């Protein structure tokens with residue numbers, strides 16, 4: 001196997017024996033196979049020059065999403081997707097034949113899809129099939145960005161939003177990176193264009209979420225527990241928590257959010273449910289301990305899954321949905337009406353003890369762009385008077401590495417007149433520190449999930465307008481982003497597309513960015529890694 005898509009990749013270069021995330025070499029091979037089928041389907045669809053059918057769009061989105069770090073560890077689930085993709089590819093090949101359309105002569109297009117050849121094709125189609133490091137890097141940057149787009153697109157479609165242009169771009173990008181002779185310039189172009197569609201998909205999801213559940217508003221979320229049995233729901237899919245809240249109403253079961261589901265509390269149409277009682281635990285990587293003490297069932301709507309220890313007391317209590325999967329865990333299918341039936345989860349919850357309390361207090365959030373605009377006068381006044389010196393965007397992901405203590409220490413070391421703008425699970429490093437407020441404006445403003453990083457771009461453009469700045473890079477905003485998986489990749493590409501310069505990413509630079517590509521990103525966008533807390537504060541804040 002060879003996988004280098006996340007920040008925790010082995011030795012900072014690539015996992016080759018087993019994933020640090022727990023992914024087995026066999027699973028990695030099936031994911032490589034699935035991605036080659038995705039490239040084949042995308043290339044043929046693009047060459048046909050017509051809009052993709054719903055089946056093709058659903059396949060591309062689901063397949064890309066399922067290969068995101070910590071989303072799906074279930075070989076059978078991945079192989080079922082391979083089968084679906086091959087069947088669709090055959091249909092597209094017939095369409096091309098009937099229309100006399102010549103298809104490019106790529107391995108991914110012409111591979112026959114025989115089951116007996118799955119294993120060898122998976123081996124052939126790994127990341128290292130591209131020998132040139134820079135070309136490989138640009139192709140991977142594109143496909144990792146597409147994975148992020150797929151995840152956000154999936155959530156938006158579950159709320160009824162679709163966008164043919166985004167799917168058409170996915171096919172175009174897949175065709176571009178599949179071409180064995182694609183040159184550096186073409187690939188760099190497609191990487192940057194991926195950022196544009198990153199902005200579009202985040203805007204689409206923002207619209208889907210706010211139209212369905214209202215505008216996020218300032219909310220205090222309880223982090224303690226009640227006395228009733230609970231269901232813990234993790235991941236990013238708001239439609240799933242809505243279904244669960246409706247089905248658990250009046251059953252005597254409480255619902256708790258976990259990890260990236262925390263922002264569900266900020267939406268009026270979700271927080272109205274009285275049995276949505278709080279948030280349990282922290283970011284994804286602490287789940288082994290937290291799921292054990294939660295006592296009740298856990299539902300994964302998206303990544304991040306950590307494979308449980310062999311003797312874990314919660315393995316029988318975990319359910320997956322959507323593109324996620326784990327061998328031996330029950331998977332809840334989506335019904336014809338787009339809804340889920342959580343009755344099995346609810347029945348199990350009734351037999352469980354209430355969660356064990358692991359902390360008490362509350363956290364404050366709900367500062368997506370509309371809520372920030374509502375405070376605009378206060379914010380502008382505070383900037384003009386000097387009460388706010390600077391904003392630091394610290395959005396992104398959290399992870400296991402010790403080096404991530406940087407973000408907690410950085411947050412603590414910031415002068416009291418600096419405001420942190422956050423989103424994604426990175427916030428768990430500092431959202432319980434009680435960093436206080438500036439004239440009533442909290443010093444940690446949480447916009448929501450990682451996709452809500454979009455809000456900080458919207459806010460930056462609004463501030464540019466208010467302050468009459470020529471460029472958003474002239475504003476007192478420093479971008480110090482923590483990354484882990486591929487949704488952070490699309491957030492980064494989206495910010496580059498919007499013209500944000502001098503973004504710092506950490507705790508380490510991506511292994512999939514080659515030296516040559518890094519140089520391009522440094523020269524054109526001022527991209528940089530983070531340093532020590534003292535040095536970064538001195539250089540970029542004071």
Ligand code: SF4
Pocket residue numbers: 003004005006007008009010014015018019020021022023069070
């Ligand atoms: Fe390694 Fe990350 Fe890939 Fe898992 S997702 S195999 S940890 S690079």
Ligand code: SF3
Pocket residue numbers: 236259260284303304396397398424425426449450451484485487488
């Ligand atoms: Fe977290 Fe996985 Fe990325 Fe949505 S849940 S930010 S790491």
